[in-house]
Amino acid sequence: MHSTFANRPHYIRWATGKAPALAALLLLLASTAGAASDTRVAEGKSLATERSKGNCLACHMIEDGELPGNLGPPLLAMKVRFPSRSTLKEQICNATIRNRDSRMPPFCQHGILTEDEVELIIDYLYTL
Amino acid sequence: MAAFLAALSLPCTAFAGPEEDRLAFVSFFQSRFPDILFDEFANGIYAIDADSRAQWLEIEEFPPYEFAIEHGQSLWQKPFSNGSAYADCFKQPLAEVRAAYPAFDAGRAEVVTLEVAINDCRVANDETPFAYDASELIDLTAYLGYTARGKKIDVQIPADEPGALAAYEYGKRFYYSKRGQLNFACADCHVTSVGMRVRADRLSASLGHPTHFPVYRSKLGGMISLQQRFFGCVRDVRARPFELQSTEYRNLEFFLAYMSNGLTINGPGARK
Amino acid sequence: MAPAHASNIAMTIVIALLAAPVLAEDIGARLAEAEDLRQKAAEAGYEWLETAALLEQAREEAEKGSLDNAIALIEKARLQAEAALTQAEREAEAWRSRVVR
Numbered sequence: 001m002h003s004t005f006a007n008r009p010h011y012i013r014w015a016t017g018k019a020p021a022l023a024a025l026l027l028l029l030a031s032t033a034g035a036a037s038d039t040r041v042a043e044g045k046s047l048a049t050e051r052s053k054g055n056c057l058a059c060h061m062i063e064d065g066e067l068p069g070n071l072g073p074p075l076l077a078m079k080v081r082f083p084s085r086s087t088l089k090e091q092i093c094n095a096t097i098r099n100r101d102s103r104m105p106p107f108c109q110h111g112i113l114t115e116d117e118v119e120l121i122i123d124y125l126y127t128l
Numbered sequence: 129m130a131a132f133l134a135a136l137s138l139p140c141t142a143f144a145g146p147e148e149d150r151l152a153f154v155s156f157f158q159s160r161f162p163d164i165l166f167d168e169f170a171n172g173i174y175a176i177d178a179d180s181r182a183q184w185l186e187i188e189e190f191p192p193y194e195f196a197i198e199h200g201q202s203l204w205q206k207p208f209s210n211g212s213a214y215a216d217c218f219k220q221p222l223a224e225v226r227a228a229y230p231a232f233d234a235g236r237a238e239v240v241t242l243e244v245a246i247n248d249c250r251v252a253n254d255e256t257p258f259a260y261d262a263s264e265l266i267d268l269t270a271y272l273g274y275t276a277r278g279k280k281i282d283v284q285i286p287a288d289e290p291g292a293l294a295a296y297e298y299g300k301r302f303y304y305s306k307r308g309q310l311n312f313a314c315a316d317c318h319v320t321s322v323g324m325r326v327r328a329d330r331l332s333a334s335l336g337h338p339t340h341f342p343v344y345r346s347k348l349g350g351m352i353s354l355q356q357r358f359f360g361c362v363r364d365v366r367a368r369p370f371e372l373q374s375t376e377y378r379n380l381e382f383f384l385a386y387m388s389n390g391l392t393i394n395g396p397g398a399r400k
Numbered sequence: 401m402a403p404a405h406a407s408n409i410a411m412t413i414v415i416a417l418l419a420a421p422v423l424a425e426d427i428g429a430r431l432a433e434a435e436d437l438r439q440k441a442a443e444a445g446y447e448w449l450e451t452a453a454l455l456e457q458a459r460e461e462a463e464k465g466s467l468d469n470a471i472a473l474i475e476k477a478r479l480q481a482e483a484a485l486t487q488a489e490r491e492a493e494a495w496r497s498r499v500v501r
Binding site for chain 2: 105
Binding site: 320 | 491499500
């Protein structure tokens with residue numbers, strides 16, 4: 001096996017050896033390309049926290065948020081759990097589409113949050 | 129064979145009567161909290177939340193509702209201007225007054241709660257009825273709850289009384305229906321999410337809710353009735369609350385009390 | 401050119417003057433429509449907490465002449481009442497599946 005590797009062209013050997021580093025670089029590029037501005041994230045965070053707005057902490061644990069509830073799952077690894085932004089948006093805007101009995105308030109459908117506000121919240125959630 | 133099985137299962141699926149509902153309700157909470165005895169559910173959130181239970185037991189040593197009981201007692205014993213008294217309206221022994229309500233009154237074709245019965249008694253004796261949030265009325269029910277301690281909740285839905293069943297069904301539907309801008313049903317919090325936390329507060333079980341009202345709420349610094357609690361919950365899910373002692377709340381109380389049949393009356397209570 | 405330009409301005413003013421009372425009437429109609437929906441939601445037992453207050457604020461804004469504010473508030477109230485009615489329709493059956501069995 002070792003000899004097979006040695007017989008490959010040098011550029012493949014170089015790339016294979018550096019694969020982890022390359023992957024990390026690509027990931028960094030991808031994440032910075034899709035990352036929201038700090039202001040949007042900050043606005044999203046305050047909307048998520050405000051009791052009269054998202055009030056997410058009432059039911060979800062979020063990083064350092066004080067006195068979180070636990071009716072819903074903790075909000076972490078959101079990009080892994082919701083790779084599709086539109087799926088996450090639908091879950092926040094109107095969770096009853098997927099599940100009529102959902103205990104999550106249909107935030108857009110019921111005018112608790114505007115769609116623009118939900119977009120800001122999603123920018124924040126994707127940093128978690 | 130299939131037809132026979134279908135016929136057997138029909139009574140359960142097509143028509144679940146109040147007693148089937150109650151047994152299912154009780155076993156839901158018992159399977160959710162297998163270590164908690166049935167009778168314990170009368171203690172509301174303190175049955176299932178060990179952390180706040182110790183604090184509550186301490187409060188119970190010098191109960192904040194004591195003044196309400198004494199006030200209620202003096203109001204109960206004070207004769208009306210016409211010389212008669214509450215005891216002339218409520219013929220049963222004092223300790224049995226509280227457990228007689230809520231009840232379906234066939235003549236009026238509606239649910240009568242203890243509060244409504246007290247006001248009826250006043251009107252019948254040419255006294256002005258209390259507002260349903262008046263502290264005099266709530267203190268009277270605190271006294272009647274206290275004298276009834278140890279008696280069981282025993283709501284009747286007579287088979288020959290279709291109105292009673294209709295009132296029960298109305299209350300049941302109310303209980304399970306989502307309402308308000310937040311889209312919550314009573315059951316969403318007090319069945320499905322029982323024991324879970326909203327912010328720092330754990331959600332209590334509906335089984336046992338009616339046994340301990342009226343309660344002294346530290347947060348509010350005063351006594352509130354069961355229906356004032358309904359009012360607060362409905363407002364919290366951002367629905368427009370109904371009037372105290374409205375048909376909606378009376379029927380809801382009727383349903384909820386029926387679900388707690390067999391639990392011991394332990395009012396008045398103390399709550400955060 | 402100059403006279404034509406002046407007449408354009410005059411025309412704009414006339415339109416603006418005509419538009420104002422029409423808009424006020426329009427607000428009356430919008431208010432009535434939203435109020436009607438609120439009452440329907442209330443009759444169904446599904447009125448939301450703030451809808452009546454939003455309409456009351458809208459009336460006050462309209463009386464003050466803040467028509468844009470009034471319209472925004474009416475619109476919010478109307479959406480609430482409509483969503484409450486949709487909720488009522490859905491819950492007419494949806495509650496049954498939640499009954500503890």
